[in-house]
Amino acid sequence: MSIQAFSDYLLLEKKYSEHTVLAYTRDIENFQKFLVQQQYTNDVSKVNYFEIRQWIIALVDQNITNRSINRKISSLNSYFKFLLKTEEIKLNPLKQHKALKVGKKVQLPFSEKELLTVLESTIKVVDFETARNHFIIELFYATGIRRIELVKLKISDIDRSNGLIKVLGKRNKERYIPLIESLRISYNRYIEYRNNLPVVIDDEMLFLTKDGLKIYEKLVYRIINKYFSEASTKSKCSPHVLRHSFATHLLNQGADLNTVKELLGHASLASTQVYTHSSITDLKKVHSNSHPRNQK
Template identity: 70%
Template sequence: MSLKAFSEYLLLEKKYSKHTAHAYVTDIETFQEFLNDFYDSQAILKVGYSEIRQWIVELVNIGITNRTINRKVSSLNCYYKFLLKTQCINVNPLKKHKALKVGKKVQLPFSEQELKSVLENSANIVDFESARNYFVIELFYATGIRRIELVNIKLSDIDFGNNQLKVRGKRNKERYIPLIRSLMHTIKTYIEYRNQLPVIDDKDVLFLTQKGFKIYEKLVYRIINKYFSEASSKAKCSPHVLRHSFATHLLNQGADLNAVKELLGHTSLAATQVYTHNSIAELKKVYAKSHPRNLR
């Protein structure tokens, strides 16, 4: 079974993004290259768990992290499930595999003061680029959306009557996010500058480059990194840290965990709970200051 068929399965049936499908295929090609050194070209259809374990050991020996190894094995497992589904194999050799242990990765959000500083310093809107960049920052912090979700927003996704935004999440699942009043003003300002662009290649897309083309993920990352690197000492200043900040700050202010889950577009509460470690720290402060037994 060709990897092209597997890639089409990921894109069309699983509704994965092109980036994700490409990553899966690359991981499988890495395993195939390992097999080519010891077996024939069809070995990937014949090997058992012992051969896969040899590959895992080699990845460990060359210094690949457990987290990355787990991702590669997960890609391979997905491929074997596809081969089972298409009746190319009878048994998934990874059926009983257990993921390698990884340490919990705690990602610190931007502080409320850092957010305030960036929003105040970037509020001087004088042209299309400054209007767009400010809008990108404020939209991330006001909605907690993912970078790819921001890139794919269309003008028609904004409901000005109900002050809400339609977002297409993973696997094209749609959700609606309420928009705060200040953000509605920012949107209108940006659209005024957007309409003044001499050329617009894709009139349906909300976020554009200065040349009128659809904005791309690397540019969105550079915008966030530029503004927040000047206001924060954190090693990582990315759109995902802003998403993390959105969730953490809501929880710190007493927002319901299930409500935050819906806003983020998570399918399970467990995915949202990773953002609660900072809110728990905030609760500890409140508890220490407020509990009668602690005030003696």
């Protein structure tokens, strides 16, 4: 069974994004190269667990983190499950595998002060690109959407009359997020500049490059990194940190965990709970000030 068949399955049947499918197939192809280099086999479907363990050891020797190795093995496991489904193999060689231990990754959000500094001081809106960049940051912070979701937004997804934004999330699941006033202002300003672009090629897409083409993920990352590197001392300044900031700040202000879950487009509460760690200080403060047994 070819890797391409697996790729088509993920894309067409499982409805995974192109980015996710590319990551899965790249991991499997890298494993295939390892097998050939070690003169084991050139057919991934015929491997045994010993050969997989040798790959893991080789990855560790390359100083690749346990988290990244687990992700690669997860890709491989998905491929084997697909081969079981299509009856190409009878036994998954990873059935008894246990993931490598990883330390709990703490993702620190931007502070409210850092957000305000970027939105109100760092970005000076004077042209199309600065108006677009301000709107992108405002949108990330006001909605908590993922980078790929922002890139895929269309003009028609902004419903100004009802004050909603339609977001197409993972596995093509739609959700609606309120269009708050600050976002309306930033949107209107961006649209004015957008309408004056000399050439617009991808006209249905909301976010464009200065050449009128659909914006791309790497550019979005560079935009966020540029502005927040100036305003923050954090080592990581990415769109995901903005998503994290959105969730954390809502929870700090008393938002219900289920509501934040729906806004983020998570399938389960477990995914949303990772954002609660930085709210513990506020939680302790509320508990201390509010619990009847602690009243004087």
